[in-house]
Amino acid sequence: MQLLTQELSFPDPHTADAHGLLAIGGDLSVERLLLAYNNGIFPWYDDNDPICWWSPDPRMVFDLRKDQPMKVSKSLRQSGRNRNYRITMNQSFIRVMTCCMNVSRNGDLGTWINDDLIAAYTQLHELGHAASVEVWLDKELVGGLYGVDLKEQGVFCGESMFAKATDASKLALWHLVKTLKQKDYQLIDAQLYNDHLHSLGAVTMDREVFLSFL
Template sequence: MIFQLDENELVFPHPSLADEDGLLAVGGDLRTERLLLAYENAIFPWYSEDTPILWYAPHDRFVLYPQRLKISKSMQQVLRSRKFRVSCDTAFDRVIQYCASVSRKDQDGTWIVDDMQQAYSKLHREGFAHSIEVWQGEELVGGLYGVQVGKVFCGESMFSLVSNASKVALIFLAQRFGLELIDCQIPSEHLERMGAETISQKEYLHILEQQENQPYAFQAAL
């Protein structure tokens, strides 16, 4: 059963009630309070221009424990080369725009529609959404963004304009911020090679229940 959300009522059904594909609810809005409630309960929006807002709560979750991060020898060489400079929260709007516009193999269009970009930019201004930027000289060539719930970073999307740039962003995120878990949402081979794995929704919810959600100044621990 897919639940219809009321814009005037700030509530979600339990994520365990999602259908086989993870679809839990439809409708509602993207105001800050609803988005934060969603992420605190392992729920996220994922839809396109021609659909209403769709809310997903997958029964299995693809995650990366930072301490289990695997860095290949070739990536270690890339990191040592210092060909990239990495920053955080200096170009959030540009990162989300690139994530929405950079074409990907086997993907038509984008789910990061204009309303999503505006909603997450507002989350960023309020201290809940953050970005990692990867630069080559003065050019932004890669990055990622997501929502932080305590020590859990819920990754939304990443992009690369040059080889390895998004991997550098992920490694920086995993190594520098004292995170307990990075939620990758959707399985991918390259993330699996970097150590990402699948856990149950129940296990993921248990981790989220231990978190204190508040605005964070997203600063790397040097």
């Protein structure tokens, strides 16, 4: 594991440890974040820790080259038709990140997202390198997701999503999948394996293969 300095560089992702931890330190500048994502690296850390940079193997992805990269259940389709949700993109980026930070997950309040990360990714968004999907019920933001958009590579790096109403985050993801497929994107990077993402159709991919898309 490497301790980063002010120099704008990262070690080879293949040198990450068995858990995917590659380096610690550095900063959250736009330049460093873009360098990280373009090399298959992302930050993930707790408030009391230094910035930790990860490149796990295998990687969790939604493969947009497939005809059906996401498993869409009958109930999810019904939610899309019957619950009067309205879906937008890039209309409320900061609010989506803030909701992702504050939403209760498994009985715990909050996530690894903090104010520094919100400020950093907002800069990325303002420069066109990060995007959000919002799900509205009337005028209330009830779900959404955000991530880093690597347009030239056709890869969207999903960061976090939230839901305050039935199926709201799944509908945000479904909207993103459909939108990116229309633009001939190749992958949505979901980073680390979890059962929920797997149930929605995400698959594991060897890091070497994932890096080839970048």
